[in-house]
Amino acid sequence: MATLHFDEGTPAEVQAVIQQAHANGDRIRVWYGDTETGRAWSEELDVMGVVGRSTGRLKVPLLLNNSRSTGGPSILTASIVRIDDTMARRTLYKHPSFSTGLENAKIVPNSEASPHPLGFGVVDDEGVVVAGFSTEAKAQKWIDFMVGKRYSK
Numbered sequence: 261m262a263t264l265h266f267d268e269g270t271p272a273e274v275q276a277v278i279q280q281a282h283a284n285g286d287r288i289r290v291w292y293g294d295t296e297t298g299r300a301w302s303e304e305l306d307v308m309g310v311v312g313r314s315t316g317r318l319k320v321p322l323l324l325n326n327s328r329s330t331g332g333p334s335i336l337t338a339s340i341v342r343i344d345d346t347m348a349r350r351t352l353y354k355h356p357s358f359s360t361g362l363e364n365a366k367i368v369p370n371s372e373a374s375p376h377p378l379g380f381g382v383v384d385d386e387g388v389v390v391a392g393f394s395t396e397a398k399a400q401k402w403i404d405f406m407v408g409k410r411y412s413k
Contacts, residue, residue: 263319264278264279264282264313264319264320264321265318265319265320266278266320266321266337266338267336267337267338267339268338269295269338270337270338270340273353274337274340274343274353275337277343277352277353278311278321278335278337278343280352281310281311281343281345281352282311282312282313282321285310285327286310286311286345286347286348287308287309287310287345287346287347288308288309288310288311288323288343288344288345288346288352289307289308289343289344289346289408289411290307290308290323290335290340290342290343291303291307291340291341291342291343291358291360291408292307292336292339292340292341293339293340293341293342293355293358294341295338295339295340295341295355297357297359298341298355298356298357298358298359299341299357299359299360299361300341300342300358300359300360300361301339302360302361302390302406304402304405304406304413306323306332306333307323308323308346308411309323309324309325309326309329309332310323310324310325310326310327310329311323311324311335312324312329312332314334320334320335321334321335321337322334322335323335340353341354341355341358342354342355342358342408344408344411346411349411351408360406360407360408361384361385361386362382362384362385362390362403362406362407363385363407364385365382365383365384365385365403366382366383367380367381367382367383367396367399367400367403368380368381368382368383368389369381370392378392378393378394379392379393379394379395380392380393380394380395380396380398380399381393381399382399382402382403401413
């Protein structure tokens with residue numbers, strides 16, 4: 261099997277986890293973020309799948325929807341702050357200062373004080389409304405997905 265090519269600045273531990281996931285066909289969830297602070301970006305799309313590889317001279321890791329998929333986005337390996345194995349439900353890599361900014365998130369009903377287009381808003385740890393949902397249950401499921409308590413929204 262060809263060696264995967266990683267972005268410059270990718271920690272050796274992240275490289276090892278991705279190589280292992282690729283070799284085993286493990287389904288993973290990745291959190292991208294600021295690798296200086298450990299703060300995750302609020303990415304919720306193209307963050308789960310199995311690790312594949314591109315064709316060509318440099319084989320970059322791709323995040324495929326499933327093992328039968330023929331394409332997917334490249335993994336931004338130098339921007340990873342956490343990786344979970346979704347089937348084993350365990351964390352494989354986590355930045356020492358990992359945070360999503362949603363650890364103490366609150367769900368608030370729509371009001372003039374917290375305007376958002378839907379019925380309920382999610383307020384992050386800094387007091388900013390970051391998402392809106394039609395029901396409180398959907399808002400809670402999203403928070404749980406974003407912090408890694410569940411692997412589906």
